[in-house]
Amino acid sequence: MNPRLEKLDAAILILVAVGAAFVPFVLSGYEIKLATTITIQAGFAVALGLVVGPAGLTSIGHAAFYGVAAYLLAMLAPPDGPADLLPTALAAIAAAAACAAVVGAISIRSRGMYFILMTLAFGQLGYHFFNDTGIAGTSDGVYVNFRPELHLPWTDVSFDKAPAFYGFVYVVVLAVIAACWWLRRSAFGSILLAARDNEARTRAFGFSPYRVRLAAFVISGAMAGAMGYLTAAQHGYVAPQMLAWHASAFALVMVLIGGKDTTSGPAVGAIVLLLAEEFLQRWTEHWLIGIGLIIVVAVIAAPKGLVPFAARLLNSRQARHG
Secondary structure, rough: OOOOHHHHHHHHHHHHHHHHHOHHHHHHHHHHHHHHHHEEEHHHHHHHHHOOOOOOOOOOOOOHHHHHHHHHHHHHHHOOOOOHHHHHHHHHHHHHHHHHHHHHHHHHHEEEEEEEHHHHHHHHHHHHHHHOOOEOOOOOOOHHHHHHOOEOOOEEEEEEEHHHHHHHHHHHHHHHHHHHHHHHHOOOHHHHHHHOOOOOHHHHOOOOOHHHHHHHHHHHHHHHHHHHHHHHHHHOOOOOOHOOOOHHHHHOOOHHHHHOOHHHHHHHHHHHHHHHHHHHHHHOHHHHHHHHHHHHHHHHHHHHHHHHHHHHHHHHHHHHHH
16 A cells, blocks of 8 residues: 555554544434444445455345344344343344355355455345245334443443443444554455466465455454444344345445555545435435436546545645745
8 A cells, every 4th residue: 555545544544544533422312323323434445445445245135234234133132121231233244144154155165246246145145035935024124222232240231321322323434434544554464365366376475366356255244233233222123124235335435435555544435425425315305316426426536435536536646836
């Protein structure tokens, strides 16, 4: 990665993290709930960016892992009280990782458009499984009546109030983003990039492109599952649409708009698109047209993403003043 782009990537992450930390102190009510949604979706986009960027895998099925974890919370949560957070979260994340392992093991053997079609097919399979079978509620969805509580030996921590739940979401998403930042810059991330750019050379050095891609896919799927668990806990409702292809496609748009080759890019894409959606919905009932125009303009003006575009502008400005 270009040194200036890497510095800008880190600076944006720090700026967003610091700004997000002040949300419970400067916002209230609906605004905190909106910030919670944006934070969760930013975490989902960053998790997806791990496979779209360094792994070079364009997945249209990550919403399946997101939705499976959400449904697992709905199935494990008791109807008359809050679920125990740690065991239910671990079970949901493990289920998402297991599904990602199965999907990845089959799909990663194909490449390009065929990989996209495979992940799309698996995602739709998950959607129809929950929509048609009624195994976890009806096609209209299922409710989670209480937010999970964190049971510690000395106390129970409740997340019923919006600021408390936002704080919990903030910590989890920050951990996911930090993990993705580290993975991209670790030896594992270097092997992923090498496998993406030159498979033959990667094999010559004794590494299996298939295995390293599968590992990245499973890690990303587990992180997506964590975001699905948080979404179910936030809204108290899970529906089959959470697994549908359009949920994966929207997350992919966030990744590409922000910049797939950076850690901050997917988060920036999530913030931009979700804030635009919020403001446009207040302004007009034809808000989808506005979202489409924003995407078209962003792709034309910044084909590699907003963060790389900003880095290029900074480079040009420095060159002019140098």
